[in-house]
Amino acid sequence: MKTQTNEIERELISAEQIAKRIKEVAAELDAYYDGKELIAICVLKGSIIFFADLLRAMHTPVSMEFMKVSSYGSGTTSSGKLSVALDILSNIEGKYVLIVEDIIDSGNTMYGLMNMLRTRNPADIRMVTLLDKPSRRTADISPDYTCFEIEDEFVIGYGLDYAEKYRDLPYVGVLSRSVYEN
Ligand code: PRP
Numbered sequence: 001m002k003t004q005t006n007e008i009e010r011e012l013i014s015a016e017q018i019a020k021r022i023k024e025v026a027a028e029l030d031a032y033y034d035g036k037e038l039i040a041i042c043v044l045k046g047s048i049i050f051f052a053d054l055l056r057a058m059h060t061p062v063s064m065e066f067m068k069v070s071s072y073g074s075g076t077t078s079s080g081k082l083s084v085a086l087d088i089l090s091n092i093e094g095k096y097v098l099i100v101e102d103i104i105d106s107g108n109t110m111y112g113l114m115n116m117l118r119t120r121n122p123a124d125i126r127m128v129t130l131l132d133k134p135s136r137r138t139a140d141i142s143p144d145y146t147c148f149e150i151e152d153e154f155v156i157g158y159g160l161d162y163a164e165k166y167r168d169l170p171y172v173g174v175l176s177r178s179v180y181e182n
Contacts, residue, residue: 007162007179012155013148013172018130019053021147025128026057028145029098032126033060036096041088043113044068045167046102049159050130050147054100062098065090071108082112092122099127102159107139114141131155131172148172154180 040062042051055062068086097117104110110127117125128145135152154177156162157169162179 007176008156008166009174009176011171012150012153012174013158015158015170018147018158018171022050022053022057025145025147026054026059029054029128030059033058033096033098036060036124038062038096038098039065039088039090039092040098040100041065041067041117043099043101043109044086046159046161047100047130049167050102051100054128063090067113069109069113071106071112082109082116084116092117092120094121094123097122097125099125101127101129101143103131103133103155104129104141104143105133105136107137107141110143111139111141130158131160 038060040051040055042048042064044066045068051064055064065088066086067084067088069082069084072081072083099110099113099117101110114125114127126144129143130147132143132146132149133152134149154162154175155172156166156175157171157173159167160172161167162175166173
C-alpha cells in the first residue's frame with residue numbers, strides 16, 4: 001500500500017469505486033464499438049493508468065496509440081490552440097477513434113485535440129474521461145463518456161500529479177490546500 005503523506009487531504013474516489021465504474025463504462029464502450037476496428041489514444045501522461053485499466057476491462061480488441069499535447073490560450077477558435085509534443089504513429093483515416101483522458105477541466109486540451117484529429121478524417125471520434133470538472137469548463141465541449149463528475153478541487157493520484165508526484169497512487173485524492181497555496 002502506498003504511503004499517505006500529510007500533503008493529501010483525503011481520499012476522494014477509492015480504488016474499488018474506480019474499478020467498479022470502469023467496468024460499467026467499459027461495457028458501454030463495448031456495446032458501441034461492437035465489431036469495429038478501434039484505435040484508442042492515451043493522452044500522456046495523466047491518462048496512462050486509466051487507459052491501461054479501461055482497455056483491459058473492455059472486450060473489444062483495440063490498438064493503442066499515445067500522444068502528448070498541451071493547450072494554451074482558450075479553446076474557442078475552430079483550430080483550438082494545441083502544442084503537440086508526441087503524435088500518434090498510425091493513420092486514423094476511416095477508423096474508429098477513442099481518446100482517453102484522465103481529466104477534463106477547462107476543456108481546451110480536448111477541444112484542440114478533437115479538432116486536430118478530425119482533420120485526419122477518422123470515421124468516428126469519441127472521448128472518454130475518468131474525471132470531469134464541468135464547473136471549470138470554458139471550451140464548448142463535453143465528453144462522450146465520464147466515469148466521475150467532481151467538484152473544483154485539486155485532485156491527484158491514479159495518473160494525476162502535483163509537480164509529477166502522486167501519479168502512482170491507486171486512488172484519487174484531494175491535495176491539501178496548504179501545499180499549493182503557499
Ligand atoms: C491535464 C489533463 C488534460 C488537461 C485537462 O494534462 O491530462 O490533458 O490537463 O485540462 P484542460 O481541460 O483545462 O485543458 P496536463 O497538461 O496536466 O499533463 P499531464 O497529463 O502530463 O499531467
